[in-house]
Amino acid sequence: VQLVESGGGLVQAxxxxxxSCAASGSTSSIVVMGWYxxxxxxxxxxxxxxxxxGGRTNYADSVKGRFIISRDNAKNTLYLQMNSLKPEDTAxxxxxxxxxxxxxxxxxxxxxxxxx
Numbered sequence: 001v002q003l004v005e006s007g008g009g010l011v012q013a014x015x016x017x018x019x020s021c022a023a024s025g026s027t028s029s030i031v032v033m034g035w036y037x038x039x040x041x042x043x044x045x046x047x048x049x050x051x052x053x054g055g056r057t058n059y060a061d062s063v064k065g066r067f068i069i070s071r072d073n074a075k076n077t078l079y080l081q082m083n084s085l086k087p088e089d090t091a092x093x094x095x096x097x098x099x100x101x102x103x104x105x106x107x108x109x110x111x112x113x114x115x116x
Contacts, residue, residue, distance in 0.1 A: 008110030
């Protein structure tokens with residue numbers, strides 16, 4: 001499985017961005033996908049996850065009500081709509097996929113910077 005993120009960038013506080021993650025390879029084996037983020041000197045933290053079939057979602061408390069995770073299985077693409085962005089959302093965002101066959105995969109990361 002290969003994951004390629006896009007959509008990061010610089011935005012002012014209160015603005016919006018949409019991240020995309022295109023999956024390729026053995027995508028039929030993926031059961032969960034999600035987004036994590038990481039800032040310098042800190043561990044990678046969960047932002048949001050979604051299951052492949054039922055579309056069940058889970059969010060970090062810090063982004064609930066502002067971020068929306070979704071996936072288009074026909075396009076093998078994961079999305080993260082980020083609204084009402086805050087400076088503390090600044091981080092490198094990583095796409096994540098859990099495969100029942102081959103374990104965990106990560107994308108290369110995309111930088112999101114929110115200016116105050």
